[in-house]
Amino acid sequence: MPELVQAAQVYAPTRTLQIWKSLLNWLAFFFQIFVQILKGTPCVTQVLSYFGVRNSSLLSSSPQFKPLPDVEPPEEEAPPTSSVALSTLQITTGSVPISVEEERLQKLTVVLDLDETLICAYETSSLPTIICTQATEAGLKWFELECVSSEKEYDGKPKINYVTVFERPGLHEFLKQLSEFANLVLFTAGLEGYARPVVDKIDLENLFSHRLYRPSTISTEFREHVKDLSCISEDLCRVVIVDNNPFSFLLQPLNGIPCISFSPGQPHDNQLLEEILPLLKHLSEQKDVRPVLRERFQMPEWFQNHGIPTCEFTNVR
Structure with missing residues (x-):
């Protein structure tokens, strides 16, 4: 009997310790569930995994996103350079002449x-010779010519006047x-x-x-x-x-x-x-x-x- 009593005394603390551990585990479990509820996104997979459930059909209830294939997207075909240049030239050269033409001033x-x-002109007959001499010495250009006068000669023919013309x-x-x-x-x-x-x-x-x-x-x-x-x-x-x-x-x-x-x-x-x-x-x-x-x-x-x-x-x- 004394051995049984001694064994019971040794076993009792061990049993009590296991009960407390189990109780703490359950408290931790419920605490995690409570935290997930507070966050508003309870993670079912975590709850199930806590119980050791690894069923792929159940885990797939949450969305699974596969990564995009590691391939560069196809490059967009750039328009031919010649066509872009041509359209640009058409816009530029097509609009500028019109505006220039509109703004161009009349001559x-x-x-x-x-x-x-x-010029300055005199009748040659009344012009002093000294004036022509001085003009020539100063480099002034002058010439003589015949001009038809509005007056008539005695025989009815137009009168001819001789004129000396100085150019400015x-x-x-x-x-x-x-x-x-x-x-x-x-x-x-x-x-x-x-x-x-x-x-x-x-x-x-x-x-x-x-x-x-x-x-x-x-x-x-x-x-x-x-x-x-x-x-x-x-x-x-x-x-x-x-x-x-x-x-x-x-x-x-x-x-x-x-x-x-x-x-x-x-x-x-x-x-x-x-x-x-x-x-x-x-x-x-x-x-x-x-x-x-x-x-x-x-x-x-x-x-x-x-x-x-x-x-x-x-x-x-």
Whole structure:
């Protein structure tokens, strides 16, 4: 009996320890289930695996994602380079010329007076010889020609006048450079019988597109032989007249450039190349020349100071 009592005393603590271990395991099991419930995603496979269940059919109840095959996706076919370049060129070259064409300015029209603007002429019979001598020594170009007068001889034949013409310095270079960016029109109050042979002599390359003589001028209550630019173009935003006589353009004062009168006593005159040509180049870049000319010369005010009201002529149309 004493041995049994001793054995029972030894076994009792061991049995108690096993019971506590089992109890702790169950508590741990329920604690894991409780945690999964709190997370909202109970893992059935973990519960089953805890019991040693490894059935693949049960484990497959949770989604199984197979990895994508280790193969690079096929490359997209790039469009042929030539077709892309062609379409780009079509867009570029197809749109630019249209916009450039729309923005391209109409060629400037420059109306030039003749006497004392481009040349200076005298009747040869009344011209002192000393003037020709001095002009030649100064390098001034001049020539003589025959002109048909409007007067008649006693026998009814046209009278012939002999004229000496002095060219303004830089005349030919001026006309050549100006013709590169402007249409040239000659407009003189002189008679055709005199003016035509003079222009033929100074315009050997036919740079003037039109020639207008005295019959093309009009008379107003203020002055005669006025040059109405509307006979050249209805749209005057790109029309300029260069004349030593401002009264010639009193109908369109905003289109005029008054220049200094030329005479053979001014052999070193530089108006054409150094003053007028740069201004005309600048005007050729303007959509409307009139605002620039008004600010530069203030011709409406000049005419008003000379008793000529110009308010009816100064509206920019």
